[in-house]
Amino acid sequence: MATSSPMHLSLETNHKTVTQPITIQTPTSGSNLTPPVTPIGKENDPKNALPDLLIGANPAETSALVKRNVCTPLNFTDELEICSDAEERPIEFGRGAWSIVYKARSRPSATIAAIAINTPPSSPTATTRVYAMKSPVRRDARPVLQAEALALTRLNFLPGYERYVVPFHGYHTPTESLVMSAVPLALSTYIEDQADIMRKRGPSTATMFDPVQGTEAWKNLAFKLISGLEWLHKTAGIIHGDIKPHNLLLRPLFSDDELSASTDTFPYEPLFADFSSALDISPENGRDTTQASMSAFTPPFTAPELLSLASLKSGDVDPTPASDVFSLAATLVAAATGDLLLYPGSSNMQRLAMARDGQRILEFTRCGSNGSRVPRNGFVEKLIQPAIAKDPALRIDTSEWVMLANA
Ligand SMILES: Nc1ncnc2c1ncn2[C@@H]1O[C@H](COP(=O)(O)OP(=O)(O)O)[C@@H](O)[C@H]1O
Numbered sequence: 001m002a003t004s005s006p007m008h009l010s011l012e013t014n015h016k017t018v019t020q021p022i023t024i025q026t027p028t029s030g031s032n033l034t035p036p037v038t039p040i041g042k043e044n045d046p047k048n049a050l051p052d053l054l055i056g057a058n059p060a061e062t063s064a065l066v067k068r069n070v071c072t073p074l075n076f077t078d079e080l081e082i083c084s085d086a087e088e089r090p091i092e093f094g095r096g097a098w099s100i101v102y103k104a105r106s107r108p109s110a111t112i113a114a115i116a117i118n119t120p121p122s123s124p125t126a127t128t129r130v131y132a133m134k135s136p137v138r139r140d141a142r143p144v145l146q147a148e149a150l151a152l153t154r155l156n157f158l159p160g161y162e163r164y165v166v167p168f169h170g171y172h173t174p175t176e177s178l179v180m181s182a183v184p185l186a187l188s189t190y191i192e193d194q195a196d197i198m199r200k201r202g203p204s205t206a207t208m209f210d211p212v213q214g215t216e217a218w219k220n221l222a223f224k225l226i227s228g229l230e231w232l233h234k235t236a237g238i239i240h241g242d243i244k245p246h247n248l249l250l251r252p253l254f255s256d257d258e259l260s261a262s263t264d265t266f267p268y269e270p271l272f273a274d275f276s277s278a279l280d281i282s283p284e285n286g287r288d289t290t291q292a293s294m295s296a297f298t299p300p301f302t303a304p305e306l307l308s309l310a311s312l313k314s315g316d317v318d319p320t321p322a323s324d325v326f327s328l329a330a331t332l333v334a335a336a337t338g339d340l341l342l343y344p345g346s347s348n349m350q351r352l353a354m355a356r357d358g359q360r361i362l363e364f365t366r367c368g369s370n371g372s373r374v375p376r377n378g379f380v381e382k383l384i385q386p387a388i389a390k391d392p393a394l395r396i397d398t399s400e401w402v403m404l405a406n407a
């Protein structure tokens with residue numbers, strides 16, 4: 001284990017520089033890298049917090065150094081206020097197994113205001129920002145959210161983070177909440193909206209063999225998501241553990257006016273969110289036991305090997321890179337058909353049974369009312385089939401998968 005030598009780093013929260021209690025650990029004695037001894041220079045960019053260590057490191061080294069050196073989550077120190085609607089009810093962006101995600105507004109904390117006493121007061125609009133605030137709904141959610149805060153803090157340090165992961169602003173201790181940028185459209189909502197649009201248009205022989213959002217939009221979504229997964233596995237060294245449409249957020253690439261004019265590509269940047277089931281990929285050490293050992297199971301997006309009676313009995317149910325690949329493939333099938341449940345009309349028990357046979361997902365989907373959207377030998381099948389092999393060892397690797405999606 002590395003020796004601990006706590007020091008303070010200046011990191012940005014809410015576009016204001018504050019000193020954060022980030023614990024920096026010196027690398028193990030075997031390492032010839034020098035830990036940073038002074039607080040970061042360019043204080044507004046968290047990626048500058050470990051400059052000496054990270055210069056010249058390849059992606060795998062970078063993530064290992066960050067994991068070893070960043071041991072406590074970034075803190076969010078401004079005050080937060082949950083936004084309410086006209087009837088004084090708190091506004092929610094969404095809910096999940098662990099949390100409610102509220103729309104919240106920030107105000108600089110009294111301490112920060114006191115530090116800034118010599119600077120001229122800024123206008124209220126400049127200091128108030130809107131955030132998504134993920135608050136625990138159960139007592140046992142607290143350690144899970146703390147582990148998620150650490151995972152998101154580490155991701156913050158890695159090049160490419162902004163393109164693939166929901167922006168994280170810190171852990172807000174008074175409310176035990178995670179503070180993120182608000183990205184109010186989940187892929188699940190988008191899929192339902194697209195399916196609704198198709199239903200309203202009525203059946204069309206011209207489009208019935210295409211994904212609900214159109215061929216080019218689906219292909220572009222697939223490429224972006226697969227590239228994001230490749231980044232998570234290979235650059236960040238992290239397994240997401242619960243990939244499904246509800247845990248992916250869509251950041252618009254265009255304004256509303258421009259959006260209606262763009263028809264051929266997918267006009268959003270899909271961002272991975274909800275790292276509550278995330279695990280480090282640590283080949284040398286096996287499983288990282290400091291992480292909250294909570295995996296989420298969301299059949300039919302969960303890989304079949306994690307749902308088998310044998311693995312459930314043995315407790316050997318940790319997600320793997322290959323199980324992430326399966327979950328993303330299932331997500332892309334749902335996006336193509338517009339059926340968020342994948343197998344609509346079946347009972348929960350039937351769905352679980354089908355999920356245990358997940359390698360047959362395309363076959364099952366074809367029996368459903370939108371089965372025509374994933375035709376045999378079509379491009380959806382070509383991209384999905386290699387990612388859903390029953391044996392996880394035979395599933396496509398993300399690097400190859402990115403090339404296939406780009407072909
Ligand atoms: N940054 C965000 N901005 C807007 N909505 C969000 C954000 N993060 C999560 N949500 C919404 O809240 C829901 C629950 O959040 P999630 O992180 O998945 O929590 P859980 O771990 O409890 O499943 C998501 O499905 C999504 O709809």
Ligand SMILES: [Mg+2]
Nearest residue numbers: 096097247274
């Ligand atoms: Mg979730």
